[in-house]
Every structure is written in C-alpha cells, then in structure tokens.
Amino acid sequence: MKTLEDVLEEIRPAPDPDFVADMERRMRLGFPSRRKRRLPRLSFMSVRPVAVAAGTLLALLVTVSLIGGDDDSAPEPVTGESLSGRAAESAAIAPDTAVVDPAFPGRGAGIAPGAEVRRIERSAQLTLASDPDGFDALADAIFRTAARRDGFVLQSSFTQGENGASGGFFELRVPSAGLQAALNELSGLATVRARSESGTDITATFVSVRDRLRTAKALRTSLLRRLELAVTDSAVSALRRRLEIVGNRIAGLRNELRAARERTEYATVFVELVDEDAGVARGATDEALDDAVGSLEDVLSFVIRAAGIVLPLALAGILGWLAVARTRRRARERSLA
Amino acid sequence: MSGAIAEGIPGSFKRTDAAPSEAFEALYRRTFPRVYGYVATLLRDRAAAEEVAAQAFERAYRKRRTFRASRGSEEAWLFGIARNAALDELRRRKRRAVLEADPEDVHAAGTDEQVDGALRRETVRAALGRLAPRERELVALKFAGGLSNEEIGRVLGLSPSNAGTRLHRTLEKLRKDCDEDA
Numbered sequence: 001m002k003t004l005e006d007v008l009e010e011i012r013p014a015p016d017p018d019f020v021a022d023m024e025r026r027m028r029l030g031f032p033s034r035r036k037r038r039l040p041r042l043s044f045m046s047v048r049p050v051a052v053a054a055g056t057l058l059a060l061l062v063t064v065s066l067i068g069g070d071d072d073s074a075p076e077p078v079t080g081e082s083l084s085g086r087a088a089e090s091a092a093i094a095p096d097t098a099v100v101d102p103a104f105p106g107r108g109a110g111i112a113p114g115a116e117v118r119r120i121e122r123s124a125q126l127t128l129a130s131d132p133d134g135f136d137a138l139a140d141a142i143f144r145t146a147a148r149r150d151g152f153v154l155q156s157s158f159t160q161g162e163n164g165a166s167g168g169f170f171e172l173r174v175p176s177a178g179l180q181a182a183l184n185e186l187s188g189l190a191t192v193r194a195r196s197e198s199g200t201d202i203t204a205t206f207v208s209v210r211d212r213l214r215t216a217k218a219l220r221t222s223l224l225r226r227l228e229l230a231v232t233d234s235a236v237s238a239l240r241r242r243l244e245i246v247g248n249r250i251a252g253l254r255n256e257l258r259a260a261r262e263r264t265e266y267a268t269v270f271v272e273l274v275d276e277d278a279g280v281a282r283g284a285t286d287e288a289l290d291d292a293v294g295s296l297e298d299v300l301s302f303v304i305r306a307a308g309i310v311l312p313l314a315l316a317g318i319l320g321w322l323a324v325a326r327t328r329r330r331a332r333e334r335s336l337a
Numbered sequence: 338m339s340g341a342i343a344e345g346i347p348g349s350f351k352r353t354d355a356a357p358s359e360a361f362e363a364l365y366r367r368t369f370p371r372v373y374g375y376v377a378t379l380l381r382d383r384a385a386a387e388e389v390a391a392q393a394f395e396r397a398y399r400k401r402r403t404f405r406a407s408r409g410s411e412e413a414w415l416f417g418i419a420r421n422a423a424l425d426e427l428r429r430r431k432r433r434a435v436l437e438a439d440p441e442d443v444h445a446a447g448t449d450e451q452v453d454g455a456l457r458r459e460t461v462r463a464a465l466g467r468l469a470p471r472e473r474e475l476v477a478l479k480f481a482g483g484l485s486n487e488e489i490g491r492v493l494g495l496s497p498s499n500a501g502t503r504l505h506r507t508l509e510k511l512r513k514d515c516d517e518d519a
Binding site: 002004005007008009010011012013014015016019020022023026027030031033331332333334335336337 | 362365369370371373374377378383386387390391394395398399421424425427428454457458461462465470471474476479480481508511512515
C-alpha cells in the first residue's frame with residue numbers, strides 16, 4: 001500500500017513532450033524573449049554610462065541654477081537715472097555747494113578742461129619690513145624724514161609685543177612737490193614690502209569753489225555800494241543782514257578753498273611697519289592655508305547643495321519603489337486568497 | 338557575484354553569450370520538471386502552466402546575475418521567481434480553473450492492483466483540489482517541486498519550522514479527506 005506522500009509525488013503534473021522540446025530549443029538559444037517589443041531594447045550596460053552622464057548633468061544644472069538664482073546678491077545696475085538721482089539728492093541736501101558725486105569727485109563739477117594749473121591730490125602707501133627690535137629706531141627715522149621734507153606726522157600707532165604681532169602705522173603729510181624724494185628716503189629706511197601711489201584730479205572742485213568765492217565777493221561789493229546809497233533805516237538793516245549772510249558764505253568758501261589747496265599742496269603718505277620674518281614665512285603659509293580652506297569650503301558648499309537636491313529625490317525614489325514592491329507583493333498574495 | 342550559478346563558469350553570464358552557461362543549464366535540467374509540476378498544481382491549467390514555466394526560466398536567466406547564495410539555494414531562488422510569475426498569472430486572469438490534467442481511466446483494462454492505484458491517485462487528486470490555494474501551494478512546493486522545508490520557507494517567507502508545521506497540518510487534513518472519500 002502506497003503512502004499519501006508517494007501518491008502526491010506520482011500525481012505531479014508532467015510537461016507535455018512538445019513543450020519539453022520547445023523549452024530545450026529555447027534553452028539552447030539562451031531563452032530569447034518571446035514578447036514583441038515596440039522599441040529596440042537597450043542593454044543596461046550600454047545605457048548606464050548615458051544615464052550616469054545625464055543624471056550628473058541634471059544635478060549640475062539644478063545646483064548651478066540654485067546657486068546662481070540668489071536675486072538678493074545681484075548687483076544693482078548703475079544707470080544714468082540712478083546717478084543723476086543721487087546727484088540731485090546731494091544737491092538738495094547742500095544747495096549752496098556744487099553737485100559733486102562722491103564716487104566720482106571730478107565728474108559732478110565737470111573736469112575743468114581750461115584750467116591752466118591742474119590740482120592733483122596725491123597719496124602713497126608704503127609697507128616697510130624690518131626686525132621688530134629695530135622698530136623704535138625706524139619710527140624715529142620716519143619722524144625725522146617727515147620733518148626734513150617740510151612735512152609732519154599726522155597720526156601714528158605703534159605696537160611691539162613679545163608674543164603678539166609687532167607693527168606700526170604712520171600717516172604723514174609732505175609737500176606734493178617733494179613726495180618722490182620723501183618716498184625714496186623712506187624706502188631707504190628698511191626693506192620695502194609694498195609701495196603704491198595714486199592721484200586724484202580735483203581741479204574741477206577747486207575751480208568751482210574759487211568761482212563761487214569770486215561771485216560771493218562780487219555780491220558783497222555790490223551790497224556795500226547799495227548800503228552807501230541807502231536812505232531809510234529799514235533798507236540799511238536789510239542790506240546789513242544780507243551782507244552778514246554773504247560774509248559767512250565767503251568765510252565758508254575760503255575754508256573750502258584752503259582745504260582743497262592743502263589737499264593738493266600736501267600729499268598723504270601711509271607707512272606701515274611689519275615684522276620681516278613673520279611677514280614672509282607666515283604670509284606664504286597663510287596664503288596656502290587660506291587657499292586650501294577656501295577650496296574646501298567651495299567643495300563642501302557644492303556637496304551640501306547637491307545633497308540637498310539628490311538626497312530627497314533618492315529618498316522619494318526609494319520610498320516609491322518600496323511602496324510599489326509592497327503593493328505588488330500584497331496583490332500577488334491576494335490572488336491566493 | 339556569488340553562488341553556484343555565478344561561480345559555475347567565471348564570466349559565463351555575459352549577456353552577449355548566445356547560449357546559457359553550463360551552470361544555469363544544469364539548474365534547468367535539474368529543476369524544469371519540478372518547476373512545471375509546481376506551477377501546474379498551483380494554476381491547474383496546463384496551457385497557463387507552460388506559459389508561466391517558460392516565463393520563469395526566462396526571468397531567471399535574465400536575472401541570474403542577481404542570485405546570491407547567502408539568501409538561499411538556487412532552487413529556492415528559482416521557485417521564488419516561478420511563484421511570482423504564477424501569482425501574476427493568477428491575478429491577471431483571475432483563474433480559478435479546476436484541474437485540467439487528464440484523469441486516469443480507472444475503467445481501463447488492467448490488474449486489480451493497477452485499478453486500485455488509479456483510484457487512489459484520483460482520490461488524492463480530488464482531495465488536493467479541495468484544499469485552499471495556500472495549502473495546495475505548500476503541497477505543490479514539497480511534492481511537485483521537491484523542496485526542503487527550509488527552501489519552502491525561503492520561497493514563502495516563512496521560517497523552516499513554521500513551513501514544516503503548516504505542511505504537516507495540511508497533509509493531515511489531506512489524509513483525513515482522502516480517508517473520508519475512500
């Protein structure tokens with residue numbers, strides 16, 4: 001008597017011989033797909049490089065668009081309208097003065113092309129490197145140089161510490177005519193680490209102040225004549241009040257003219273003292289370190305921004321894939337219910 | 338790539354290969370009748386069973402790179418693919434057809450022993466048809482597929498002991514049904 005297990009194995013459905021032969025043939029052919037495909041099938045291996053390149057390009061495009069899309073940092077375009085508006089505002093605040101754009105000193109009052117003598121405001125920056133032990137003597141030499149060149153030290157600061165950074169800063173005024181000689185003498189005091197000079201033509205401003213001063217003087221002369229001819233007390237009082245106003249304006253314009261003249265007659269020289277050892281060695285190291293840190297920050301910034309885009313997409317993709325797989329599994333199991 | 342299929346012949350799973358590797362061919366020859374038997378028992382439709390069995394081997398051949406020996410035997414992996422294909426077919430066609438396998442002719446000429454055997458097989462086949470689909474699948478995996486309890490557990494997502502317990506209960510139920518029928 002056969003057991004139940006024996007019978008269950010006996011009744012196992014056997015494949016039809018024709019089907020067996022068909023499967024044998026397909027196995028030898030490598031199980032070609034029997035489905036008709038509307039589009040030519042691309043293998044994953046051939047598609048993968050294209051997909052990777054496309055994905056990378058898409059991520060780069062999205063990242064660049066996000067990085068470059070910050071409207072808050074976009075510079076405001078400079079237009080003639082904005083410049084003229086700014087100039088008009090300056091004029092409204094100080095109606096008695098010429099309209100001078102602070103960013104372009106020579107433009108608001110014109111460039112005064114007919115002026116015979118150009119008024120140039122000069123300045124120079126000098127960085128001197130020396131042993132900190134010699135800073136005291138160097139500072140004295142700077143003071144002596146300024147005095148010898150008929151100039152003076154407007155302000156100075158000087159630090160010298162055992163462990164801290166040593167250095168000094170001097171702001172000198174020297175006659176513009178002797179600027180080059182003063183710079184050459186100062187350069188001979190220590191090793192020159194940096195030297196630069198700049199000049200700004202303020203002839204237009206100077207001419208404008210001078211012309212307004214002449215006009216004010218002419219007005220005062222006219223008022224004085226009218227005062228001599230005045231017969232009533234009220235007329236005399238009114239003319240005196242106007243003379244007082246014009247007198248104040250003349251005084252102010254004279255001050256402006258004197259200041260402008262001083263700016264052109266005396267050049268400003270900034271002298272900085274630095275430690276020659278720390279300057280060279282630490283400068284190169286600091287520069288390299290700054291470059292490395294900057295590069296690292298750029299890379300990190302890019303990675304963080306890219307991760308901010310890629311990670312949510314990847315997470316959404318994984319969750320979607322899990323949901324689809326779970327739904328399909330449940331649907332399959334339901335078919336057995 | 339790990340596992341016997343992948344390790345059979347190094348590099349033999351390139352898609353450019355015209356013919357299946359020897360390792361996969363060996364798996365095919367070892368399992369084809371059992372896979373067909375399992376699918377046919379589950380679907381109870383000969384034509385559908387042929388279609389699904391063919392699909393299962395096609396899918397297995399295409400996915401042979403994904404086989405991992407650490408996740409179970411080659412048979413469990415292949416029967417898992419066959420099961421999914423069969424369930425997809427069931428779901429698609431809503432097929433609950435009765436067994437179409439040709440019943441044996443119990444009135445055919447033969448000895449008493451042959452007639453008794455045919456009757457016995459017919460009784461078991463009828464009792465099998467009365468089982469719930471999940472129970473019938475367990476029996477199919479065990480006796481048509483020839484899988485161990487551990488492999489059945491892999492295919493169905495059960496522990497080996499749980500698969501064994503369920504199979505034991507199903508066989509007891511089947512045996513009782515057969516006895517009552519007899």
